[in-house]
Amino acid sequence: MLIHPEEILETINMVTHEHLDIRTVTMGINLRGCSHPDVATFNENIYSRIMRCAENLVRTTEDIQSLYGIPIINKRISVTPIAIVAESCQVDDYCSVAETLDRAAQQAGIDFIGGFSALVQKGMTPGDLKLINSIPQALATTKKVCSSVNVATTKAGINMDAVAMMGHIIKQTAELTRDRAGIGCAKLVIFANAPDDNPFMAGAFHGIGEPDCVINVGVSGPGVVNSAVRALQNPSLGDISECIKKTAFKITRMGEMVGKEVARRLNAQFGVLDLSLAPTPAVGDSVAAILEAMGLESCGTHGTTAALALLNDAVKKGGAMASSSVGGLSGAFIPVSEDEGMIRAVQRGSLSLDKLEAMTCVCSVGLDMIAVPGDTSPATISAIIADEMAIGMINKKTTAVRIIPAPGTKVGDMVEFGGLLGTAPVMPVHNFSSETFIARGGRIPAPIQSLTN
Amino acid sequence: MEEAVIVVSFTPLNGDIACQGGVPHFVQHIIHSEKGKHMSSSRFVITVIGLDRVGIVAGISRVMAEHSVNIADIRQTIMTDLFTMIMLAEVTSENFDLTAFQEAMSAIGTELGVQVIVQHEDVFRFMHRI
Known part of the structure; x- marks a missing residue:
């Protein structure tokens, strides 16, 4: 077993300059x-x-x-x-x-x-x-x-x-x-489709089939992936996918090592390693920046869903190779307020709520940390939730909504939450009513995809 | 940057964990080697990065000696005016206090105007190798 100086320096650079971290031990x-x-x-x-x-x-x-x-x-x-x-x-x-x-x-x-x-x-x-x-x-x-x-x-x-x-x-x-x-x-x-072993907040809970005490680890690294993609010279999309896979592999390995050691020392079972690209408000530590590094002028423009699909899939492949305990959400997060690139894209007018909804079809989670005007009606919020739930239900994936109808705000205002929660630009919602649809209540039946037995 | 290899091999520490009295208590995990033998590692990679000046190696190694940390291997390069020294350090003292050592290394780093990072070697092995 040999360690190359360049591997050592690469790791140190990831931590000191590219915001590589273990986002959470849960x-x-x-x-x-x-x-x-x-x-x-x-x-x-x-x-x-x-x-x-x-x-x-x-x-x-x-x-x-x-x-x-x-x-x-x-x-x-x-x-x-x-x-x-x-x-x-x-x-x-x-x-x-x-x-x-x-x-x-x-x-x-x-x-x-x-x-x-x-x-x-x-x-x-x-x-x-x-x-x-x-x-x-x-x-x-x-x-x-x-x-x-x-x-x-x-x-x-x-x-x-x-x-x-x-x-x-x-x-x-x-x-x-x-x-x-x-x-x-x-x-x-x-x-x-909430996962039982998700280490990320606000959606973490200890699911029904879980052991008595378990350690789940969430690793992040949009900044590392962003730097790796930007370092490529005129790459094809295949080259980009390959590069993301390799980077995800390294990040996952590190997370698994940390998770297993924490679990061992606490006499808990090691549960899952959740490899999610979770952005932070720090410059460059952004999922939007990765999509833009692939060649989009601004996140949210045409091509964004395709670029995100490539990113999400490559992250999963690298992670699956690196650990046999990959679980939780494992993909790319697109929380608007926590991602400096997403915030800029909204402010520029290139990223809308509708485009974010489309993006959630191909990445983990969903409409995350989105501020909408304070006078948005409960029915409209419910309808936004219903749309997102339908995407999750039909595509057999986790989707989620974390939406903030910030009281007293209107479109274009900025809402400050502080810390990792960041700053959210208030985004417009459709003004046409969904009231009657939501008031019908009842259940949307399980889709044909559910009949797998 | 050279392709040179700085870590030559693992040092098996008596094989059986039970008889490893000399292994510091903070590193109790077992590593399975290619041969399937149990080995325990108490080795750290110390990376020093900064502008080159007289006395860096002397200052760093003095603090290491004060904490009974042995240098198993050392390699240094100058990359774009940046002095980069990577050391593989071995700890044998049972009462080794990692936090105190890291603080001392960080302090001498500040004094010399360089960044000093002390990390267990496993982080590099796990991250880059299958």
């Missing part, structure tokens, strides 16, 4: 043993369970960061969907549970805790309903709690009652965090 914790009819006892149970599993999470990840010299940006926790474990509690809402999660997150020193979630693709239990109704208040009163609701799957179809409800919930969440530009909505994701 510990998944099973809370199923915590259920209790008395909510105070239940809250005590989940608090002590989380602290028992995660008390060394931050210190261990910091040790690993220093051992390997690779930055680990976020330490997070995901828990069993609260709607399931709190179902037996004799209370009307679950806000105290969210506050307990927040307190545990503060105490453990982590960045975010996900799992204030419900899975309602085919219908709602009383616990699901209580959880969904608690979301606006829970997200307004907590700092680190993230929430998600799965409203569709390829197997079950789309629960349009839940979709209609989420339009109102998102509006209320924005209203209750009006003083902070509606930031509550940045912690709420509506999913189709």
Whole structure:
């Protein structure tokens, strides 16, 4: 086994100049043993369970960061969907549970805790309903709690009652965090085909088929891919794909090494390595910049979907070769507010909501971190969700919506969220009504693709 | 940039983990070699990058000696006026404090006007090799 000086310098350059990092180490914790009819006892149970599993999470990840010299940006926790474990509690809402999660997150020193979630693709239990109704208040009163609701799957179809409800919930969440530009909505994701092992927020939760305690790792590196593609001399698209594959391979290998070592030290199982190109507001650390490096004048113009398809596929191929534990979302993220190139594309007028929707057909996740005018109606938000859910359902993939109807804003305004959440330009929505369609409710039946048995 | 190889081989440390009293506690993971033997590595790659000046090697190696860190291999090049030194360092002390060593290396780096990075060798092996 030999190490070349140029390999050493390449790795160091990736970290120091191209923003290569482990975006998140997320510990998944099973809370199923915590259920209790008395909510105070239940809250005590989940608090002590989380602290028992995660008390060394931050210190261990910091040790690993220093051992390997690779930055680990976020330490997070995901828990069993609260709607399931709190179902037996004799209370009307679950806000105290969210506050307990927040307190545990503060105490453990982590960045975010996900799992204030419900899975309602085919219908709602009383616990699901209580959880969904608690979301606006829970997200307004907590700092680190993230929430998600799965409203569709390829197997079950789309629960349009839940979709209609989420339009109102998102509006209320924005209203209750009006003083902070509606930031509550940045912690709420509506999913189709939500993965059980996703380490990325706001959509992480510890799924039903998962082990008792698991470490999932999310690796990022749009900046590295961007630099690699830009270094090519007059490449063909095949050359670009090859280059992205190789880069994704290296990033994945590093993530797997870190994940396995963290899991080993914490006596947890190693779950998945999620290789997602997650942009940050830093210049160059941008998925839009990669698409533009392929030859598009500005992200969002004709050809963007094709370029993104190439990128997403090459990332997956490189990742699959490098690790046998690739899971989660694994693809390219296109969150507008977190990607400096996407923000510029919106401001230039080259990237619209409709184009973003098309792009979500070929990449991971969906309409992410998009600010729309504060007066957007709940029905319009629900209709945007329904469209995205349909894409996920028919294409047997995860799609999601994280949309912020920022109170008091109009098209063209900039909404500042701070940190990794970035700055979102307020984007226009269609003015024609979707009210009657959304009000019909019921279910969009599972598609023919679901009949695979 | 030279294609030269700086790390020659692994040093097997007694094979069996149980009898590796000399392996620092922070590196307990086991690496499966091509031969299937268990090996444990306590080696670091130290990279020094900056403008060339008198005393860089002396300053860096003095701090390494103070922390009982042995230089197993060393290679240096000048690339576009940038001094680049890559060292493979071996740690045998059981009570080795990585954080203190990294802080000391970083401090001497600041003093000499160079960037000093200390990383476990596995990061390079995993990243670039199957």
